[in-house]
Amino acid sequence: MDVSKLTITETRALLADRKINAQELINAFLSYIRKTDGDTKAFINVTEEQALMRAKKIDDAVKSGKNLGPLSGVPMGVKDNICTKDIKTTCASKMLDNFLPPYDATVVERLHDAGAITLGKLNMDEFAMGSSTENSYYFKTKNPWDGGRVPGGSSGGSAAAVASGQVVYSLGSDTGGSIRQPAAFCGVVGLKPSYGRVSRWGLVAFAPSMDQVGPITKNVRDCALVLNNIAGHDSLDTTSMDCEVPDYERALVDDIKGLRVGIPEEFFGKGTDPAVIDRVERAIGILEEQGAICEKTTLPNSKYALPVYYVIATCEASSGLARFDGVRFGCRSEAEDLVSMYKSTRAEGFGPEVKFRILLGTYLLGPENYDKYYTKALKVRTLIRDDFERAFKKYDILVSPTTPTTAFKFGERMSNPAAMRQSDLLTIPANMAGIPAITVPCGLVEGMPVGMQIMGRPFGEKTLLRAAYTYECHRGCDYMTPTTGGGLGEGV
Amino acid sequence: MASIWEAVKRSAISANLDVSEEELDIYVQRIKDIIGTMDELRGISTENTEPTVNVLSAQNIFREDTVWEGLSRDSALKNAPCVEDGQFRVPKIV
Numbered sequence: 001m002d003v004s005k006l007t008i009t010e011t012r013a014l015l016a017d018r019k020i021n022a023q024e025l026i027n028a029f030l031s032y033i034r035k036t037d038g039d040t041k042a043f044i045n046v047t048e049e050q051a052l053m054r055a056k057k058i059d060d061a062v063k064s065g066k067n068l069g070p071l072s073g074v075p076m077g078v079k080d081n082i083c084t085k086d087i088k089t090t091c092a093s094k095m096l097d098n099f100l101p102p103y104d105a106t107v108v109e110r111l112h113d114a115g116a117i118t119l120g121k122l123n124m125d126e127f128a129m130g131s132s133t134e135n136s137y138y139f140k141t142k143n144p145w146d147g148g149r150v151p152g153g154s155s156g157g158s159a160a161a162v163a164s165g166q167v168v169y170s171l172g173s174d175t176g177g178s179i180r181q182p183a184a185f186c187g188v189v190g191l192k193p194s195y196g197r198v199s200r201w202g203l204v205a206f207a208p209s210m211d212q213v214g215p216i217t218k219n220v221r222d223c224a225l226v227l228n229n230i231a232g233h234d235s236l237d238t239t240s241m242d243c244e245v246p247d248y249e250r251a252l253v254d255d256i257k258g259l260r261v262g263i264p265e266e267f268f269g270k271g272t273d274p275a276v277i278d279r280v281e282r283a284i285g286i287l288e289e290q291g292a293i294c295e296k297t298t299l300p301n302s303k304y305a306l307p308v309y310y311v312i313a314t315c316e317a318s319s320g321l322a323r324f325d326g327v328r329f330g331c332r333s334e335a336e337d338l339v340s341m342y343k344s345t346r347a348e349g350f351g352p353e354v355k356f357r358i359l360l361g362t363y364l365l366g367p368e369n370y371d372k373y374y375t376k377a378l379k380v381r382t383l384i385r386d387d388f389e390r391a392f393k394k395y396d397i398l399v400s401p402t403t404p405t406t407a408f409k410f411g412e413r414m415s416n417p418a419a420m421r422q423s424d425l426l427t428i429p430a431n432m433a434g435i436p437a438i439t440v441p442c443g444l445v446e447g448m449p450v451g452m453q454i455m456g457r458p459f460g461e462k463t464l465l466r467a468a469y470t471y472e473c474h475r476g477c478d479y480m481t482p483t484t485g486g487g488l489g490e491g492v
Numbered sequence: 493m494a495s496i497w498e499a500v501k502r503s504a505i506s507a508n509l510d511v512s513e514e515e516l517d518i519y520v521q522r523i524k525d526i527i528g529t530m531d532e533l534r535g536i537s538t539e540n541t542e543p544t545v546n547v548l549s550a551q552n553i554f555r556e557d558t559v560w561e562g563l564s565r566d567s568a569l570k571n572a573p574c575v576e577d578g579q580f581r582v583p584k585i586v
Contacts, residue, residue: 098571099571100570100571102563102567102568102570102571103563195547195548196547196548209545209546209547235555238553239546239548241548242553301536304532304533304536306529307526307529307530307532307533308533310526310529310530311530311533318507322507322508325508326573327572327573327580327582328568328571328572328580329571329572329573330571330573331573332573332574334583335583336583336584337583337584337585338582338583338584338585339508340583341582341583342508343508343509343510344510346507346508346509346510347509347510347511350509352515355509355511355515355519356519356522356523358507358509359500359503359504359507359509359511359519359523360519360522360523360526362503362504362506362507363499363500363503363523364530366499366502366503366506368499372534373530373533375543376533376534376536376538377530377533378543378544378545379538379541379542379543379544380533380536380538380541381543381544382538382541382542382543382544383536383538383541385544385547417522417525417526418525418526432544433547434547434548458547
């Protein structure tokens, strides 16, 4: 059986109809991972034993007629900065090479309660700092569409594993685009929920005021199904909002008549590849054909989002990563005295990009720079939020390309950090404002996928999903795969 | 150059990071490259603008003051590089 193209809905149907049992299904996926991951390198750790144990429990429950959870038996992958009890959680860093969390992240616990089976932990940029997964301590993950290109980052392993069919869906984290950018590069769906919609308990923080966990899936329905199971208040995360969680699957209605769509002109600027713009404009055309009212708008302060992000994210990271000191967890370099031990442990345990961001953040928080850069960035963040607030008084959603270009080649931007930063140009504004944003594949440019980004009001995931679902219904294929292209050619 | 180099060196000390002078040269150059874009922010008028520390409007989130089971001592120590007598062991402090 070819399991690589299964969606959550299809997998659930196979299991419910007893066409396959959970252990057979998991074995088929493990076999597929063994066959493909030597090349793709999406997994840092495949959790075969735990997955088969969990599958057996599900098969036993089926035999005894017990009610099963909504994701029972469906295999997933988890980004390696999300804690999994007694399973290594490395953040793709030497610092945490042997870290075994004593608890599951809330998102993992909720998915396991729903019957999900974790197949393993997925590669990423070290501590989620990067846009290509080239900053992993372990190895580089390849883009399943073209092995010479990056899968994006920082959730590159999560996106590549879904695109190549090694898992049905995965979890990623998104601080400045780390779910949406790799999902767009790999031709899959990725959602950054509203800040506060999904618990961050057990997510190893990069920049806590912007981090969110979210799903990467093959289609929009799967995205809604995963969100249904991870959204909601968690008393262990004080930034998780205690507000109603709708049934996101019920939002999947093929109807956007009268939906007001804003098209922010700053997101279609000179830094964005005209061919990418062309594919997104065609997708907007489909939204219009379905009855959406689309018009150009402006978010004038979004052009400052990139520097604001780099100030805030590095300042938060430099403070948060102070806890990695070789005392309670992680690696340790032996030294004569305590401070020398801290210094050598951190020098040895962190990679160059993490060290750079810690240094930059510490420098920006210094007494001579704090107000000049940090306080200023927080104020400009308010202006960016205000732009969105104004726009959402007039529009239900905003639509743009997810990334300025398609996936780039390995090494192409490692020596050019400014160019690397540009790949997050269009995703960062949503993190600044804490709003939800989804990417949906909308065509190819020279054989590589393009993503359309849809942004919505805070806690407006239902509207995002409805718009994305409607587009998907009329796009011409259910989902795109690297082997088939999903029927979406260059000219779509 | 000298002043930013010294400031970044001080930052490395504050951040408890051992950084060689060669590494420092590279990091200082990268910081100089990115600080230019950050300097653009200084020209933006934010006179009457409040900073955004948290995008959520909710404040003061309370919970019931109840006791629940935390990590056991063994679990808390399991990942420690060095343990002695049920406690984290570190090199000499003074």
